Amino acid sequence: MQRIIYIVQKEFKQIFRNKMMKPLLFVMPFVQLGVLSYTADFTVKNIRIYIQDQDNSPLSAKLTNKIEASDNFILESVGFNYENGFREIEKNKIDVILSIPEHFSRDFSSNRNTSLFITADAINSTKAGISINYLQNIIHDFQTEQAASKGIIELKPGVNIIKRDWYNPDLNYKFFMVPGILVLLVTMLALYLSGMNIVREKEIGTIEQLNVTPIMKYQFIIGKLLPFLIIGLVEFTIGLLIAKFWFHVPILGSIGLLYVFTFVYLILVLGIGMFISTITNTQQQALFLAWFFSVIFILMSGLFTPIESMPEWAQKLTFLNPIKYYVEVIRLVMLKGSSFSSIKVNFAVITLSAILINMLAIRNYKKTA
Amino acid sequence: MDDKVITAKDLTKTFGKFTAVDHITFDVKQGEIFGFLGANGAGKTTAIKMLTGILSSTSGEAKVAGYDINTQRNKLKKNIGYMSQKFSLYEDLTLKENINFYGGIYGLSKKQIVTKTGEMIERLDLQHIENTMISEIPLGWKQKIAFSVAILHHPKIVFLDEPTSGVDPITRRQFWNLIYEAAEDGITVFVTTHYMDEAEYCDRISMMVEGRIEAMGSLKELLERYDAKDMDEVFLKLAR
Numbered sequence: 001m002q003r004i005i006y007i008v009q010k011e012f013k014q015i016f017r018n019k020m021m022k023p024l025l026f027v028m029p030f031v032q033l034g035v036l037s038y039t040a041d042f043t044v045k046n047i048r049i050y051i052q053d054q055d056n057s058p059l060s061a062k063l064t065n066k067i068e069a070s071d072n073f074i075l076e077s078v079g080f081n082y083e084n085g086f087r088e089i090e091k092n093k094i095d096v097i098l099s100i101p102e103h104f105s106r107d108f109s110s111n112r113n114t115s116l117f118i119t120a121d122a123i124n125s126t127k128a129g130i131s132i133n134y135l136q137n138i139i140h141d142f143q144t145e146q147a148a149s150k151g152i153i154e155l156k157p158g159v160n161i162i163k164r165d166w167y168n169p170d171l172n173y174k175f176f177m178v179p180g181i182l183v184l185l186v187t188m189l190a191l192y193l194s195g196m197n198i199v200r201e202k203e204i205g206t207i208e209q210l211n212v213t214p215i216m217k218y219q220f221i222i223g224k225l226l227p228f229l230i231i232g233l234v235e236f237t238i239g240l241l242i243a244k245f246w247f248h249v250p251i252l253g254s255i256g257l258l259y260v261f262t263f264v265y266l267i268l269v270l271g272i273g274m275f276i277s278t279i280t281n282t283q284q285q286a287l288f289l290a291w292f293f294s295v296i297f298i299l300m301s302g303l304f305t306p307i308e309s310m311p312e313w314a315q316k317l318t319f320l321n322p323i324k325y326y327v328e329v330i331r332l333v334m335l336k337g338s339s340f341s342s343i344k345v346n347f348a349v350i351t352l353s354a355i356l357i358n359m360l361a362i363r364n365y366k367k368t369a
Numbered sequence: 370m371d372d373k374v375i376t377a378k379d380l381t382k383t384f385g386k387f388t389a390v391d392h393i394t395f396d397v398k399q400g401e402i403f404g405f406l407g408a409n410g411a412g413k414t415t416a417i418k419m420l421t422g423i424l425s426s427t428s429g430e431a432k433v434a435g436y437d438i439n440t441q442r443n444k445l446k447k448n449i450g451y452m453s454q455k456f457s458l459y460e461d462l463t464l465k466e467n468i469n470f471y472g473g474i475y476g477l478s479k480k481q482i483v484t485k486t487g488e489m490i491e492r493l494d495l496q497h498i499e500n501t502m503i504s505e506i507p508l509g510w511k512q513k514i515a516f517s518v519a520i521l522h523h524p525k526i527v528f529l530d531e532p533t534s535g536v537d538p539i540t541r542r543q544f545w546n547l548i549y550e551a552a553e554d555g556i557t558v559f560v561t562t563h564y565m566d567e568a569e570y571c572d573r574i575s576m577m578v579e580g581r582i583e584a585m586g587s588l589k590e591l592l593e594r595y596d597a598k599d600m601d602e603v604f605l606k607l608a609r
Contacts, residue, residue, distance in 0.1 A: 006473030010462065017461050205455035211423045212451040212528075213474045214443055368442065369424045 003215055007223025011197075015227060025231060026238075029185040033239055036181045037247060040304065043173055044072060044130045050085035050094045051078045057105035059146075066142050067098070072134045089121050096120045096131050108146070178247045179330040180303040182239040186262070187269055187323055188294055190232045194273025195290040197224055198365070199280050211367045221362050225270045232266040233259070243334075252337030258330065261347060265326050268354035272322075274361035297323045325350055372399040374526050374557045375420065379429035382415050389415040391580035392429060397526075397559060397573075402552050404571030405561040406600070408608065412580040413561040414454070417530050420559070421451050434525045447475070450519035450556075454531035458515055460504035464495060467503060468518055475522035489517050509540035513547060520551050527551060529560040533567065545570045565600035574600075576607055583607045 015021050049067060053060050068075040076094055079085065088094035099117035107114035118135055122128040201207040210220065240258070243249040251258075273290065280286040300307075300314065301323035307315055318324045325346040332338035340347070375397035382390040390412045397403045407413050418424035420433050422442035431438045434448040458467045465486060472482035490499050493513060498506055506514070512532060520527050529548075533541045541564075548570070552558050560571070568574045568588055575585040584591055584607060588600070597603045 002476065003474055006470055010459070010466070010470045013466060014459070014461050204460070205453070206457055206459060208423065208453050208455065209451065209457035210474070212421045212446055212449065213471070214446040214476070215474050216443075368422060369418070 003219045004223045008226050011227040033181055037174055037178045040177050041173055044127050047073050047095050047131045048076045049073045049096045050076055052082050052085055052099040053078050054102045055100050055104040059105040060100045063142055067138055174247050175249050178243045178249045179334050180327050183326045183330055186232055186236050190266055190269040191273045191290050191294055194228050194270040195276040195286045196283050198277035199283050199286045217362050217365050221274055228270050229266050236262050251334050253333035258333055261329050264350050264354055268322055268350055271357035271361050275357055278361055278364040297321050301327050303327050374399050375433050377431040380426055380431050381428045383427045388580050393582045395575055400555055402558045402572045404568055404574040406574055407577030409563055411577040413577055414530055417528050421528050422446055448525045450524040450527035452515050452519040452529050452532055458503045463500050463502055465499050471518050472521055485521055509536045512536055516547055526557040531561055565604050568600040578607055
């Protein structure tokens with residue numbers, strides 16, 4: 001125990017004496033949290049639209065106004081000619097064309113069938129899909145309003161869908177993203193710092209001096225792990241405060257539960273870092289490996305893209321991804337207020353992996369060549 | 370006859386087809402300064418790494434401070450000190466912090482650490498740099514500090530791997546004075562070097578050539594046996 005304390009003391013001194021460390025620990029993560037949370041936005045805004053109005057009626061003008069008034073669209077121009085609009089799409093000046101046919105007003109008023117034609121630039125298929133969806137919503141609203149103003153309650157017989165979005169009623173993407181990005185920061189920091197640590201002692205040669213001391217392998221690994229565990233929890237706390245008081249993300253669930261999970265999760269990630277550190281010989285190698293794993297873990301975490309839309313084999317692979325489990329838990333606990341029983345599987349997986357990887361790291365740290 | 374603190378019998382280390390240490394057999398007596406001489410690449414460092422328990426031997430056996438080098442490493446490590454040719458103190462810790470850290474790792478109590486630190490700083494006359502980062506201390510001093518840290522826990526044996534490489538003659542002389550002091554304190558000193566003139570500081574010398582011990586004895590014995598005027602000549606005769 002005494003030895004572990006001496007290692008922890010030494011590590012803390014070294015960490016805080018390193019000139020790069022303080023900005024790395026206390027500036028970078030929060031700049032990232034700030035910047036990423038504002039930029040990793042899945043709502044599509046500023047869709048540039050061209051309206052081909054062949055009807056030129058008060059009704060078509062009303063529809064045009066309604067689209068222009070929407071937050072999501074920027075009305076670039078209105079014209080009669082379809083080709084003009086299409087050329088703009090080719091020049092990447094326009095994203096969507098809405099074509100209003102001749103006699104639109106007449107057919108609409110007399111309840112005859114009429115069609116609006118949407119052309120979307122689908123190079124970014126997600127954006128195209130979302131744009132069309134928004135446009136349909138606007139048109140549907142427009143239809144309902146017009147029908148109501150004519151005294152008809154139901155435009156056409158059919159199912160009327162009333163939707164209510166639970167847990168995030170305003171569909172505020174920040175509520176969804178900020179907790180996820182917090183996970184990302186905590187993970188990256190823990191992985192990189194621990195991954196570079198033991199290998200650094202290998203590079204400067206002090207590891208050899210430690211290896212001739214009677215220090216036990218587990219004492220060494222624990223002594224190395226503890227300072228980063230503490231730093232990780234401090235980072236998490238600051239991040240959580242920013243989420244709560246800057247982004248106003250609700251924290252519905254138990255904060256204690258979040259900390260318990262974060263604690264175990266950090267031990268896992270630090271263990272992975274330690275393991276990387278034991279199998280590499282230079283900081284460069286360690287950095288490369290850590291980078292390789294973090295990119296895969298992040299892209300397959302469900303943080304930026306839903307896991308449900310990944311191919312079957314990739315979905316199976318995500319079972320090995322610690323970030324996935326943590327992202328799920330933090331979103332569930334913060335946004336849904338889930339209790340331990342809803343996250344117990346995640347908790348079990350992370351705990352077991354943490355034990356396993358740390359045992360591996362201890363085993364792999366060779367005091368004897 | 371149990372005044373032998375190191376006994377090695379046919380100790381061998383091979384890396385693939387290359388034999389770095391080839392069946393070396395020797396004893397080191399309690400309180401002795403044992404010089405392990407040889408050219409660069411003769412296998413000195415490999416031998417020292419086996420004896421300190423950080424490298425497994427391929428065959429043969431050895432006991433250090435009474436403990437087997439392959440099966441009782443942890444007990445062995447409590448009883449030895451080691452200073453490698455690579456510099457082994459933390460550059461980003463101060464002199465005092467380094468002493469404190471290594472003292473703690475060797476299981477000294479807080480009180481012991483404080484006393485020993487005080488003694489060491491006084492003996493080496495380091496009061497003015499006790500709170501200076503190691504990175505700002507000149508190399509010669511660092512070597513002396515590293516040696517003192519290596520014997521802080523008063524081990525039975527201290528292994529020194531090329532401790533004087535790269536330092537000036539005066540500092541080398543001072544360094545050897547420290548080694549004498551340690552030996553007088555009852556610490557057995559096992560030291561490797563490729564400076565042949567340092568042989569005269571040792572009680573006994575073994576001469577390593579290409580992994581084998583080619584000659585062993587006191588300086589006087591060796592000079593007589595090879596009819597040489599100094600160790601350089603002995604070395605050249607053996608290496609030929």
